[in-house]
Amino acid sequence: GQQLNQSPQSMFIQEGEDVSMNCTSSSIFNTWLWYKQDPGEGPVLLIALYKAGELTSNGRLTAQFGITRKDSFLNISASIPSDVGIYFCAGPGRNTDKLIFGTGTRLQVFP
Amino acid sequence: DAGVIQSPRHEVTEMGQEVTLRCKPISGHDYLFWYRQTMMRGLELLIYFNNNVPIDDSGMPEDRFSAKMPNASFSTLKIQPSEPRDSAVYFCASTPSLILGEQYFGPGTRLTVT
Numbered sequence: 010g011q012q013l014n015q016s017p018q019s020m021f022i023q024e025g026e027d028v029s030m031n032c033t034s035s036s037i038f039n040t041w042l043w044y045k046q047d048p049g050e051g052p053v054l055l056i057a058l059y060k061a062g063e064l065t066s067n068g069r070l071t072a073q074f075g076i077t078r079k080d081s082f083l084n085i086s087a088s089i090p091s092d093v094g095i096y097f098c099a100g101p102g103r104n105t106d107k108l109i110f111g112t113g114t115r116l117q118v119f120p
Numbered sequence: 121d122a123g124v125i126q127s128p129r130h131e132v133t134e135m136g137q138e139v140t141l142r143c144k145p146i147s148g149h150d151y152l153f154w155y156r157q158t159m160m161r162g163l164e165l166l167i168y169f170n171n172n173v174p175i176d177d178s179g180m181p182e183d184r185f186s187a188k189m190p191n192a193s194f195s196t197l198k199i200q201p202s203e204p205r206d207s208a209v210y211f212c213a214s215t216p217s218l219i220l221g222e223q224y225f226g227p228g229t230r231l232t233v234t
Contacts, residue, residue: 040220040221042221042222044225049228049230050227050228051124051211051213051225051228052163052211052225053225054222054223054224057220057221057222059220097163099221101218101221106168106175106176107165107168108165108221108223110162110163113162
């Protein structure tokens with residue numbers, strides 16, 4: 010079935026650094042969603058992408074929908090301690106109503 | 121508008137007991153999803169409803185699990201009898217449209233079965 014692979018699995022960075030993570034698939038997705046999950050909470054939708062090549066920002070976050078429709082990346086600029094959490098990419102599966110979630114990137118920010 | 125509401129936030133129960141988890145979706149959202157999250161398996165879709173009707177329950181692990189949606193503003197996930205391997209965080213999510221794909225999650229219920 011369709012899978013979404015995220016890299017890196019985890020990141021340990023210093024406050025103020027920029028962060029980049031990506032999500033890839035062997036099959037095409039028509040929508041890319043990026044979620045953040047804080048410890049002990051549910052995933053929160055950060056950015057939604059609907060068109061190949063689309064670049065969308067939400068504050069310090071920027072995400073892009075890859076031209077091939079098989080990848081997406083999320084950048085966080087000038088990281089702060091509250092950026093800590095797990096970041097998931099997700100997309101509606103082909104011929105299915107279900108959302109497929111990536112494996113997650115765990116971000117740790119040190120002051 | 122309030123987001124997805126789940127209760128309880130934490131549940132600790134003994135093996136063999138019945139557990140009921142509750143969810144109130146965002147008003148106007150016609151789709152409701154129940155997920156389970158564990159370290160080993162990540163987020164797994166258990167079942168989803170459209171207009172209160174179960175559409176796909178292929179993710180429900182076994183007959184011990186059941187879910188209902190008696191009206192547009194309330195759903196329950198029941199486990200009877202509970203087992204230690206059911207320990208996980210259970211999330212409810214809702215969306216107004218499957219086309220866009222965006223789902224909005226509740227805070228989750230952390231279930232521990234001893």
